[in-house]
Amino acid sequence: MSETANPAGQTPSVAPKHPRNIVVGVSGGIAAYKAAHLVRNLKEHGDDVRVVPTEAALNFVGAATFEALSGHPVSTTVFDAVDEVQHVNIGQHADAVVVAPATADVIARIAAGRADDLLTATVLVATCPVIVVPAMHTEMWFNPATRDNVATLRRRGITVMEPAHGRLTGKDTGPGRLPEPEQIAELVRTRLAGIDINYDWQGLKVLISAGGTQEDLDPVRFIGNRSSGRQGFALAEIASQRGADVTIVAGNTVDLQTPSGAEIVNIVSTSELKAEMDSRARDADIVIMSAAVSDYRPASVASSKMKKGTNDDALSTLHMTENPDILKGLVAAREQGEISQETTIVGFAAETGDEKSSPLELAQAKFQRKGCDVLMANDVSEGKVFGNVNNEGWILTKELEPRTVAHGTKQVVAAQILDVVNEIRHEAGA
Numbered sequence: 001m002s003e004t005a006n007p008a009g010q011t012p013s014v015a016p017k018h019p020r021n022i023v024v025g026v027s028g029g030i031a032a033y034k035a036a037h038l039v040r041n042l043k044e045h046g047d048d049v050r051v052v053p054t055e056a057a058l059n060f061v062g063a064a065t066f067e068a069l070s071g072h073p074v075s076t077t078v079f080d081a082v083d084e085v086q087h088v089n090i091g092q093h094a095d096a097v098v099v100a101p102a103t104a105d106v107i108a109r110i111a112a113g114r115a116d117d118l119l120t121a122t123v124l125v126a127t128c129p130v131i132v133v134p135a136m137h138t139e140m141w142f143n144p145a146t147r148d149n150v151a152t153l154r155r156r157g158i159t160v161m162e163p164a165h166g167r168l169t170g171k172d173t174g175p176g177r178l179p180e181p182e183q184i185a186e187l188v189r190t191r192l193a194g195i196d197i198n199y200d201w202q203g204l205k206v207l208i209s210a211g212g213t214q215e216d217l218d219p220v221r222f223i224g225n226r227s228s229g230r231q232g233f234a235l236a237e238i239a240s241q242r243g244a245d246v247t248i249v250a251g252n253t254v255d256l257q258t259p260s261g262a263e264i265v266n267i268v269s270t271s272e273l274k275a276e277m278d279s280r281a282r283d284a285d286i287v288i289m290s291a292a293v294s295d296y297r298p299a300s301v302a303s304s305k306m307k308k309g310t311n312d313d314a315l316s317t318l319h320m321t322e323n324p325d326i327l328k329g330l331v332a333a334r335e336q337g338e339i340s341q342e343t344t345i346v347g348f349a350a351e352t353g354d355e356k357s358s359p360l361e362l363a364q365a366k367f368q369r370k371g372c373d374v375l376m377a378n379d380v381s382e383g384k385v386f387g388n389v390n391n392e393g394w395i396l397t398k399e400l401e402p403r404t405v406a407h408g409t410k411q412v413v414a415a416q417i418l419d420v421v422n423e424i425r426h427e428a429g430a
């Protein structure tokens, strides 16, 4: 654990500081052009950015681009602005250092503790969170030398992002692609919020439902909900960065980037979601039901479009049938031994409260009814949460008082939920 570690499940107590000083290190890979978007994203969120490229990076993107976007001069060597002692100053004053793209070469140099240019000197000086974002060909990523170097960095508390799978330079596809700049920036902000991301879930299988279900009325109409899928995708991103094998069973979502390395299975209706969750949960160590599932579906689905004047009865009065409760079904399957006793099951509760009970009280009652191990409760009144990039609420577990989750990005909330999952799995000896 690095010195930024937060106690599991506790809201980090790092005071927000703005603007924060973020150093973007850029090394010499073709993905260097994406660093320009990363700089822009970080600046647009109000942070100050300083770009430190390697010599090789400037073969791909000119210093002028980085200077214009960051508003700071750019140099690659420790021999520029020597009077300002740049080679230590930049690292000392950084709140976060992100190296994106990080080539196999720069990863090796960082692992070896070298300081033969301004970027590696800066990383060596930095005591703040360091995020390294590899981009290279699959063969280089899987080379034992790179594997060892990445493991060394992770052991030292550096967050090494899992690369995305996809198109590489040339015709190849595979793991090694730079994640999208927005994903990198979000992870940097999560580390800046005081969240530590340990690579401790290697070999664990995590199954996450996300987004909203849609229940057909006829070929053109459906009943759906406002879920964006952001919370589920944020959980997938953090689980993936912890090293887990992640599958997302996704209903309707807004346009979201696939978390690095995660597999996505698309579904539309509750019955499709149930079929996927029931079969895949048998193989999962952690199951998270963050999807917003329709409690009811139309009792019948018209095979052709219903029309005013012809189907007025059906259009004016909907007859609905109750959907099965997938979460409860998963808990029951575990009780019956169809799913391993060691599988951790997490549910969500979106509550608005009513005249008699607060959102937290309703969530506590739901937690008892559902029988899952962890429940993330949200207050969704007044348009909060759904579709929003932020979330807040309470994490409920069997043994403990509710833990309050302060307002934060869905990724920061996700990291706290997964810390609680980790804690209860360790307590259970998993």
Ligand code: C5P
Pocket: 270, 289, 290, 291, 292, 293, 294, 295, 323, 324, 325, 326, 327, 328, 346, 347, 348, 349, 350, 366
């Ligand atoms: O009962 P309610 O819909 O509020 O429960 C919310 C939790 O139950 C969420 O985790 C949701 O994914 C899950 N759920 C389910 N099957 C349903 C309805 C909700 O698994 N039919």
